[in-house]
Amino acid sequence: MKMIPRTVVSQSLTKTAKRSFSNNAYRQADFTHAVIGGGVVGLATARALVQHPSSPSTLLLERHNAVGTETSSRNSEVIHAGIYYGATSLKTALCLEGKEKLYAYCESRGVPLRRTGKWIVGQNDIQVEALERMYDFCTNEIHVPVKWVGREEAQRREPEVKADKAILESPTTGIVDSHALMETLLGDFENAGGTLALTSAVVASRPLPGKYGVPGGGGWELDVRDTSTGEVSTITAETIVNSAGLGSVDIHNMIVPAERRKKMYYANGNYFSYPASTPKVNTLIYPAPEPGLGGLGTHLTLDMGGRIKFGPDVEWVDSPDDLSVNLARLPEAIEQIKKFLPGIDETLLMPDYAGIRPKLAKQGAVALGKGFVDFSIGKEEGYEGWVNLLNIESPGLTSSLAIGDFVRKMLRRPAVSHPAIRMTKESKRENGEWDILLRLLLHAFTAVLFLFLMLLSLVILSMLFLSSAFPLRCSRLSSTTYGTLLTTSTLNLTPTLKW
Template sequence: MADETVGVVGAGIVGLATAREIAMRRPGTRVVVFEKEPEVSRHQTGHNSGVVHAGLYYTPGSLKADLCVRGVALLREYCRRRQLPYRETGKLVVAVREDELGRMNALFERARNNHVPDLRKLSREEIREIEPHAGGIAALHSPRTAITDYPAIARAFAEDVVDSGGEVKLGFPVCSLRDVPGGIEVGSRQERIRVDRLILCAGLRSDSLARLAKDTKEPRIIPFRGEYMLLRPERTNLVRGLIYPVPDPRYPFLGVHFTPRVDGSVEVGPNAVLALAREGYTRTRISPRDLLGLAAYPGTWKMAAQHWRTGIKEYRGSFSTAAFMKDAGLYVPGVGVRDVVRGGAGVRAQALDRDGTLVDDFRIHRAGRVTAVRNAPSPAATASMAIAEHIVRAVFEDAAAN
């Protein structure tokens, strides 16, 4: 008999990393992962662009900064041991206008405070030495930024859980959570399973699952769809590594950028448009229930009042390839509509507070026997193994200390 049974809801990369951490670090604990889909990494993990972030962007001392830097080291070593793809292609963060230089310099200082390795500033001429076809007047170069295959990593995490005696229950949509003596009953429409502790890593459904567990109502999840173009195969030679714009600190999104993939393709994107369904990977996917939830939440309207101009611009790019590529062409001049085809899309589970603030940092709540990951956007995949360590400490060690 197991000493204890711990349930994890969600078989994305954060949920599987957490389940793996428990299974590997706490022998005698039975781990059960509950996933509504027929396979792991179906949503955010499966639509991820594959970037392993070095930690440039995040507020020093925040969970994002600390767990990203720690997560890179853990992920690199894991990929080495499991022989999974991990390529340090490097990243340029490019300023194309004079008024971006102040923000670029501030980003450089932030990245140094986060101990991003080997970061340096580049002149216009030095940019061309690294990316001969790139534009820009100055840039930051992060040579240790990498790309990987996150769905493959998630599958490897799932294998580790099973090999350690745990279980990954696919096709198990969690419909109910009920307190029972000494534990929690996790129910689908067909089955109920009792666990001693429960960890919610439900991504796009994290707020609704947290409400079932009687956690706080806020933050709410707002789904943003990010759409990609793909460079035509004969044009992928224009890009060697990652090419990003200088980010706008008002938004948690990084802007349209060029991303080589481990399969040799190059993505251009993403934009960020409000999705009309939690799993709205296409413009035609609409959920009346999800739309009603968005409309009923005060934070949605406050966010819209603050950012409607940006929203209009993003939607214009969603419907017009020319508009989408207008900004992209600043970073690789000459690349335009004829050089790309429509690619895939992902949906980001972005937490939103009632006052209309887009939550930036990771947010994890613990209430009794339930721990809920309420906000884990990028760089959550990069930081997944470090997030798992953080959760396991909170669930077991911190709880024991109290």
């Protein structure tokens, strides 16, 4: 069996280890789990898997030379309240759960965060109607605290903010240091025994057949290319979690037939910083959501030092490779910003950074929008041991810890009951329902066999008893008569089985 050495680098612990990855896919897998993608969701998922009490071996594959270099570090760093995505969506469920887990985790581990709150401002009657619907939705359906901010309170708290018609406040919104969060998640993962492989791009994947012939039932084989040397090695894992972010659809399309392949759309978001000390704002400011828009609109956010930044806008691009700020978008950004913060000095706005959001549709960032697409998290139909995390855009950062736990439970349980996931017959079998049926049949057969053996034992004991008792009590019977009696008794005691 040929063994391929590969360097596995752990940045957080500053150590280098050698591990041999096997080319023989039919022996014991190299890892229990392999997570593709080292963004915040991949880190949270790998952490959740490796911390399971069974201590499974878990590999985290990241194609860059550091974790979290793409979408996870190029966003607004907002802890969202979960108020935009509809009552039954997976985005809402995981955002609400993830928000609570993220606040608790960061506060317990010393990850910097601020509970800033958020104002959503309405400038006209149409926007006020949207805010009223949002208020009713939060109050009556998902039970997330929101409140109206009166004009006097608004002037006292944020005198520079302009809202012509209404302000709806989300007090549970906040911000987090995403880089510190990812460093802490990575430390947890490695301290629990997880293995991080940097500069490791998955270039091919092959399902191995299992005992029922289901692809992937025998595990998975991945070809991994070292992006620094070009060397390709092969590893095996029992389960694969595709959390590749901008590359997640490419990874998904490796294993499915052509008619099931998906297309990824890339929404570039430009951010602009504002270094001036005035106007001073302490709350996140968002415009009222617009149905059909691919984002939440250019908004004002803060970093941990209180510095103001604006963005992101929505610029559809063909490739996720260009991460430069498009200065041609600045005039439109200024127009949007001045609607709620008219006192800014536009000459001081500076290009800051850009981030690309992976989307399965070109519209619909909010539930009211046409073409809204939810998180797509689930096992791949017709394949065993493969979980896709697709369309993980906002609120992915907020939902990250909840997504990790969700995937861990999904791999542990036969099925997932969330209404956003629809199980097919094939995926139900993939999730273990046939295994349960076979186990029940085996238990029934064992019980019948046990009863048969018990009855057979009684027959044998009766024969032994008769052979010793009848000569004493029926001494006058001839040997022929005795033999007939014994045969008749034996036959009467033999059970009749009906299948």
